[in-house]
Every structure is written in C-alpha cells, then in structure tokens.
Amino acid sequence: MSAATTRSRTARTPAPDRLCAEAVDLARAAAEEAAAPGVVGEHVGLVSEGDRVVTHFFECREPGYRGWRWAVTVARASRAKNVTLDETVLLPGSDALLAPEWVPWSERLRPGDMGPGDLLPTEADDLRLEPGYTGEDEPPPNSAVSEVSQEMADLVDAEDAELTTRPATTSRGSIAAVAEELGMRRARVLSRYGLHTAADRWDEGFGAKTPMAQAAPASCVTCAFLVPLAGSLKQAFGVCANEFGPADGHVVSLSYGCGGHSEAAVMPKPPKPAPHALDTMQVDEYPLRPARDSGSVPAEPDAPTEDLGHS
Numbered sequence: 424m425s426a427a428t429t430r431s432r433t434a435r436t437p438a439p440d441r442l443c444a445e446a447v448d449l450a451r452a453a454a455e456e457a458a459a460p461g462v463v464g465e466h467v468g469l470v471s472e473g474d475r476v477v478t479h480f481f482e483c484r485e486p487g488y489r490g491w492r493w494a495v496t497v498a499r500a501s502r503a504k505n506v507t508l509d510e511t512v513l514l515p516g517s518d519a520l521l522a523p524e525w526v527p528w529s530e531r532l533r534p535g536d537m538g539p540g541d542l543l544p545t546e547a548d549d550l551r552l553e554p555g556y557t558g559e560d561e562p563p564p565n566s567a568v569s570e571v572s573q574e575m576a577d578l579v580d581a582e583d584a585e586l587t588t589r590p591a592t593t594s595r596g597s598i599a600a601v602a603e604e605l606g607m608r609r610a611r612v613l614s615r616y617g618l619h620t621a622a623d624r625w626d627e628g629f630g631a632k633t634p635m636a637q638a639a640p641a642s643c644v645t646c647a648f649l650v651p652l653a654g655s656l657k658q659a660f661g662v663c664a665n666e667f668g669p670a671d672g673h674v675v676s677l678s679y680g681c682g683g684h685s686e687a688a689v690m691p692k693p694p695k696p697a698p699h700a701l702d703t704m705q706v707d708e709y710p711l712r713p714a715r716d717s718g719s720v721p722a723e724p725d726a727p728t729e730d731l732g733h734s
Contacts, residue, residue, distance in 0.1 A: 443477035443497050444469055446506040450479035450495035457511045459485070463493055475499040476509070483513060490519030551617030555609040618655065625660060629670045631678035639680025640687045647685035649675070 447466055454463045464482025472478055481493040496509040515521055529546075537543060545552065613621070630636065643649045648665035651657045652674070659677055663670040668683040 437471055437474055439469060439471040439477050440475040440499055442504065442506050443475060443499055446477075446497050447479060449506060449508065450497055451481060453495050453508050453511045454481050454493040458483075458493060458513075467492060472496060475501070488513070488520070490516045492516050551614055551620065552611040553614040555612045622656065622659065625674045626676050629663075629673055629675040629679045631676060633679065635669060635681050636679045639682060639684060641684045642678050642680045643675050643684075644677040645684075645686060646680070648683070649677075 451463060451466070462483060462485040464484045467480045467482050469477055469479045476496065476498045478494050478496045481495070483491040483493055485491070491513055492515075493511065494514045495511045497506050498509045499506050532543070631642075636642070643661060643663070646665075648663060648668065649661040650664050651661045660674050661677060663673055663675050665671055665681075665683045665685075668681050670679065670681065
C-alpha cells in the first residue's frame, strides 16, 4: 500500500526535471526582458508543472506590486538537452496586494450616481415593476370596455377616412388602444414590492423616527405646506412645499414634522422692559427752605445776626 501511495503522489506532482530546474539564468533573462529594468528580484522558488515542465518564481520589485512574483515557465522535449522558454507572466503571491473583486455596475450603482446623459436600463424581470395591463388585445364581449373601444374606433375611422396613409398603431378596439387614448398606457407600473421598498426608503429619510420629527411641534398631516400624493401612497406620504423646511421638494411621511410647520406656535413677543426707577421726564421742585408747618424748624423768627468783627 505504501508503494501505491508513493506512485500516486508521484503521478500527481512529478519531481522537477533537473535540467529545467537548473535553467535559472534562462528564466531570469526572460523575466528581465518582459519587465522593466531593475524590477526582477531574487529567485524565490520553483514548482514542477508536469513532465519536464518547471516554473521559476522571481521577486517583483515593481512599486505597487507588493507580494507579486514573476513566473517563468521552461520546458524540455523528451530526450532533448536544450531547455526552451514557455511563457513569462506576473502572478500574485499569497500576500499580494490585489484589487477588490469586480462587482457588476448594477450592484455598484448608488442613489445620486446618475448624471446628465446617463442611461439606467431596467431589467425585464425587475421585481419593482409589473405589467401595466393584462396584455390581452381584445376586451371581454359585452363589457363596458368593449363598448367604449368600439365607439372610439368608429370615431377614429371617421376622422381618418380622408387620409391615404396612416401610421402603424394598435388595433382598433383593443385595451392598449383605449389606454393610449386615455393617456394611461404604460408598459409597466410599480409592483407591490416596488411600492413597499419606496415607502420604506422614504420613511427612513423623512419619517416619524427621525430626530427632526421627534422635536417637531406637530406632524405633516396638519401642515398647510404638505402636497398630497395620488394613488395608494397618498394615505401615508406627501411632498413638502416649504422652501425653508429641511424636506422641501422631498416625499415626506405624514407622521414627519419639522419646525417649519404652518400651524406652529406664534413667535413670542419681546418682553416689556421694567419701568425706570427714576422718572426723567418730569422736573421735581425742591424748596430751598423747609415749610414752616413741616415741624422740622421752630416757628419764631431768626435772631439778629452779630457783627463778627470783620472789617
């Protein structure tokens, strides 16, 4: 059993051919010819690729290619003594600096990446979309759609009777023709999944759980700047029309709110200043002598003054 295991390993990984393993100079010359001068480093090893086929590895000193190796494969024909060159490539090693894995553009695209002139094709099986109509050309017999379609077809035929050539259009009386006349013909519309994903995205940006809504005096459902949407989304969303609001022109949840609410509290009036302690608008009269009846001075007249002896 041991001999069989040895033969199996030898068949899978044959020992390197001696002449090919010794052709290091030939391999280095080939690597230096393919690479820029001075970027081929030391010989770091070799591996046997098959019978009389060996690959030599050399260190790569090219800036930006850390861990990469120049791989030069040499071979020798059966019973030949001359070693010939097979190929020279630059391969990454175990610790090589590699670029990130390639991601398709449809997965790399992020909101806001589109610019003027860019086209974003939609996949035929996009889960966000579904057919805008059933696809049946003929409406059910004796239905309201059938009667309207026939009346429209008769009117159009009468108006176009004088035309010799008419452009190719949908068949008269079909559901697609009626939808086109009413301006409602769309090949695809939003699916329920598309509506839910859009609603989740809008609620995350301008919903009740945002810090702005938590500090708002009231919600958007009572704001005069809210423009309601049409369809099923009008039950939960609208468009903000307040130019000073943070969500102006954005779809907001009815439970969203901001400080620009139309019915917010009126700005408080400035406080009335306290009256002055001293009235400066009137002139106070102060007598030079106190009144006789004030009780602060005696009622008798002043005594005659004495000569103080001044000359």
